[in-house]
Amino acid sequence: MDKYKKSIALLKKARELTPLGAQTYSRSFRYFGEGYGPSFIERGKGCKVWDIDGNEYIDFVCALGPITIGYNDERVNEAIIKQLEKGIIFSQPSPISIELAEKLVDIIPCAEMVRFVKNGSDATEAAVRLARAYTGRDMIVVCGYHGMHDWYIGSTANHRGIPEQIRQLTKSVDYNNIEALESLLSEYKGQIAGIILEPIQGNGPEEGYLQKLRQLTQKNGVVLIFDEVVSGFRYALGGASELYNVAPDLIAFGKGMANGMPISAVAGKKEIVDLISEGVFVSTTFGDETLSMAAALKTIKILVDEKAFDKFWTLGNLMQEGIQRLLLKNGLEEVLVTHGLAPHQGLVFNGIRDLSYLDINSIFQQKMLEEGILSLGINNINLSHSQNEIKTYLDVADMGMGDIKKAIAANSIKSILKGEKIDPIFKR
Ligand SMILES: Cc1ncc(COP(=O)(O)O)c(C=O)c1O
Numbered sequence: 001m002d003k004y005k006k007s008i009a010l011l012k013k014a015r016e017l018t019p020l021g022a023q024t025y026s027r028s029f030r031y032f033g034e035g036y037g038p039s040f041i042e043r044g045k046g047c048k049v050w051d052i053d054g055n056e057y058i059d060f061v062c063a064l065g066p067i068t069i070g071y072n073d074e075r076v077n078e079a080i081i082k083q084l085e086k087g088i089i090f091s092q093p094s095p096i097s098i099e100l101a102e103k104l105v106d107i108i109p110c111a112e113m114v115r116f117v118k119n120g121s122d123a124t125e126a127a128v129r130l131a132r133a134y135t136g137r138d139m140i141v142v143c144g145y146h147g148m149h150d151w152y153i154g155s156t157a158n159h160r161g162i163p164e165q166i167r168q169l170t171k172s173v174d175y176n177n178i179e180a181l182e183s184l185l186s187e188y189k190g191q192i193a194g195i196i197l198e199p200i201q202g203n204g205p206e207e208g209y210l211q212k213l214r215q216l217t218q219k220n221g222v223v224l225i226f227d228e229v230v231s232g233f234r235y236a237l238g239g240a241s242e243l244y245n246v247a248p249d250l251i252a253f254g255k256g257m258a259n260g261m262p263i264s265a266v267a268g269k270k271e272i273v274d275l276i277s278e279g280v281f282v283s284t285t286f287g288d289e290t291l292s293m294a295a296a297l298k299t300i301k302i303l304v305d306e307k308a309f310d311k312f313w314t315l316g317n318l319m320q321e322g323i324q325r326l327l328l329k330n331g332l333e334e335v336l337v338t339h340g341l342a343p344h345q346g347l348v349f350n351g352i353r354d355l356s357y358l359d360i361n362s363i364f365q366q367k368m369l370e371e372g373i374l375s376l377g378i379n380n381i382n383l384s385h386s387q388n389e390i391k392t393y394l395d396v397a398d399m400g401m402g403d404i405k406k407a408i409a410a411n412s413i414k415s416i417l418k419g420e421k422i423d424p425i426f427k428r
Helices: 002-017 074-084 095-107 120-135 179-187 209-221 239-243 270-278 290-305 308-328 358-371 386-409
Strands: 041-045 048-051 058-060 115-118 139-143 170-172 192-197 221-225 250-252 265-266 336-341 344-349 377-382
Touching: 002 041, 002 048, 002 209, 074 290, 095 115, 095 265, 095 290, 115 270, 120 139, 120 192, 120 221, 120 250, 120 265, 120 270, 179 192, 179 209, 192 250, 209 221, 221 239, 239 250, 265 270, 290 308, 308 336, 308 344, 308 386, 344 358, 358 386
Parallel strands: 139 170, 139 192, 192 221, 221 250
Antiparallel strands: 041 048, 048 058, 115 265, 250 265, 336 344, 344 377
16 A cells, blocks of 8 residues: 555565564554554654654554644653753652652652662562562562563463463452452461452443442451553643552553653652662663653643643543544444543443454554554543544544444454454454
8 A cells, every 4th residue: 555655565574573563462463453554653743743754643653642732842852852861861860750759759648668660560560579478478460561571471361471370360350340459358368468350441440440449448357459551641740549549559650751752660668669779679771861850840740730630631532522423423332331430531342243343443443543543442632632633533433333243244354454453463
């Protein structure tokens, strides 16, 4: 396809050089589809990005979550450049790390102490290690997605390469199911160090769920860890613990903290986090890198000054209500289901007749890309989106639903899909 000529050629080369041609599974063709859209992005500004063939897109992926202000924001850039002129990283910490730690302690309800790392996985890994050290127990309960480390990924279908002994130490529970946790706590009495959960999943916590979780963990001496790598800096400044007024013992933050710069943090009760001072090992070379810290301080300031979270909820609601209207209009409420809370929401796809959910997803995705929308089903709202972009999204979603209806009528995607189907590596 001429429109994606450069992307197609570079993807072919890239696949020879690096697995799937991308450094993150969900940025690869396996998630975006192949042959009917871009594979490489060259630049971004605000809520728009341009692929290497020069095609323009409104982006609702927000780089998988990090972009909370907008791409290439001049104010954040300026803060980074100002710090760059002093230096990137030094042989001792820079005062900016203490400034940022103080800021996080100020805005995150349960945070008394903070440790900076780089990826969300580093922060969840640190939290789990701290929970084990603090309790002297080995088992971990997981609820959600928590990154690439053995204790979590060993509990999923992608567990190749992880020793069975490690896998035995992790148990999973379903979200909003307090009884499942109760039964694990009684089955493994005195053995569970911590429960780590994404506090906002799907349509959010049922009334009282997080509070019960807090009581239950306290009663059983289990460390409660909120994985706010997605929910932090997206739903509220202090994350879900502020939104629902529940204080966990530890919180992992990442993604949206610095508008795209790589920084994450584990924060929480001093008596737990400060075990790091005693040698509970959480220490990385780039933990003191300052450009990301400068970006985080500026990002937080902009989020506050511009009342970002009110805006994320308002625009997200507009999008969600619009999608719901379109589903009713197109009679597709059973095939496409709205999912998530306003600032991070979108569609879940279901199979119908001989069509799988991935058939339906691919048909929709193709139309989105053709019409200049970058989305992965679930959308993030950032400060540079406006009602105009939501309207464009809805117009294109309506067209995508039209294609889905055609595919359902034909009971086939063959004559509609122009390339390879979406085929995620990680299936929850
Ligand atoms: C909830 C949650 N926790 C942890 C992680 C891991 O973060 P990272 O990919 O930055 O290591 C992710 C990544 O998507 C996530 O969504």
